[in-house]
Amino acid sequence: MRDYHVTVLSNKQVSNRYWHLIVDSSDLKEAIEPGQFFNIKSTDYQTYYPLLRRPFSIYRIKEDTLEFLYKAEGAGTKQLATYKPGQKISLLGPAGVSYSIPKNCKKILLLARGVGIATLAALAQKADQMNIEIYAILSARNKDDLLATKTIEKYCTKVYCVTEEDKTSDVEHVRRMIHDLIKTHHIDAAYTCGSRRLSMLLQKITKANGITSQVALEEYMACGMGVCYSCVCDIKRQGVMQTVKSCEDGPVFPLEEVIFE
Ligand SMILES: Cc1cc2nc3c(=O)[nH]c(=O)nc-3n(C[C@H](O)[C@H](O)[C@H](O)COP(=O)(O)OP(=O)(O)OC[C@H]3O[C@@H](n4cnc5c(N)ncnc54)[C@H](O)[C@@H]3O)c2cc1C
Incomplete structure (x- = not known):
């Protein structure tokens, strides 16, 4: 996992609520697997708001591009929707279990x-x-x-x-x-x-x-790198109840292990 400063190639609204982001990933040398995510920083550098990165799953992986689909709803995703082709954006990842x-x-x-x-x-x-x-x-x-x-x-x-x-x-x-x-x-x-x-x-x-x-769970994540414990969830593994971090131990889990109720 690394903090990559990549170039936005396209960032378009594709439906009433959803946007499609394509970035240049030619500098990413790590293997990226389905189910993993990137923590994307859409902070306004003048106000430092919103401070926290937002996690997004990888939607499509091509040789030199990475694609994300996101719902522009709150402060971070609305800010993300303002990014224009040519702008640099910070992607922390790839993170998590695929x-x-x-x-x-x-x-x-x-x-x-x-x-x-x-x-x-x-x-x-x-x-x-x-x-x-x-x-x-x-x-x-x-x-x-x-x-x-x-x-x-x-x-x-x-x-x-x-x-x-x-x-x-x-x-x-x-x-x-x-x-x-x-x-x-x-x-x-x-x-x-x-x-x-x-x-x-x-x-x-x-x-x-x-x-x-x-x-693949979509728990709220604040740090997205195993420090803050905001994304913990309960699982039962080999008969033993455990509380795990969905950013590090997941977000993908064997379905039979996850306790939903
Ligand atoms: C692994 C993963 C993959 C995801 N993939 C996608 C995807 O591909 N596309 C997509 O649209 N959405 C995805 N989501 C959901 C997406 O991250 C949220 O919709 C997004 O964070 C909302 O940001 P916002 O700025 O719109 O909302 P806001 O409500 O402004 O902010 C939400 C952010 O605030 C923080 N936060 C809020 N409440 C809490 C809390 N109780 N505890 C800790 N932190 C909190 C978190 O940082 C959270 O990301 C994914 C989530 C996860 C965990």
Whole structure:
């Protein structure tokens, strides 16, 4: 992990609430894996506000560029949205534990909600390079929030979209979809990000069906480097309860270990 001062190549609003940031990553020599994140500093250097960096998952990894999708909502992300091509920006990372794909894995299921779609898009990109069949369920409030569907469709065998707008995103409906996918295809591993509700659902189903699964948590992070303990969460590992830091020990965890309630 290092503090990289990279050049913004593009920073565009792609929907009502979401922005797409592309930076020049030609100076980054470290391996970057899906599920890892960068802590991006959007501080105004005159006022030093907001002081804290904001964590963002990697959305797309290319040879000389890195891409992020973010929701411009609070002080830090609104400030991030003001960055223009050519400006330098500070990225601290790559940080955290990445998703892992088991050996001999042939088919995977992705279950993403909202901005979690960005995180799983990077995994879809990697799985596609490994010739793995990918089935994805993408959930959002409305069609406008269904981020990166076209990108994900390029990598996946089949993508299913559900929204509140279409009244298709309720847990019962998603449960039936997952059961059908598991019945029809032999799913070797499942991955999720972006919703506690959906993570709990996937946890129950994968446990009952003996499918290995992982979740990327999005806990609030202040320092993002293991010092402040603001991002701690509880897990149960080999029968033992543990409190772990999601910035260092995660953000990706085996789904069966995470205690959501
Ligand atoms: C690993 C990870 C990956 C993420 N990936 C993405 C992504 O790809 N795209 C995306 O849109 N979002 C992502 N998020 C969420 C994103 O970081 C937040 O939406 C963003 O920090 C909000 O910043 P803001 O300026 O809009 O909001 P604000 O509310 O102004 O600020 C939020 C920030 O304040 C601090 N903070 C607030 N409350 C607390 C608290 N209780 N404890 C400690 N610190 C606190 C934290 O630094 C937090 O990042 C990710 C989060 C994590 C942890």
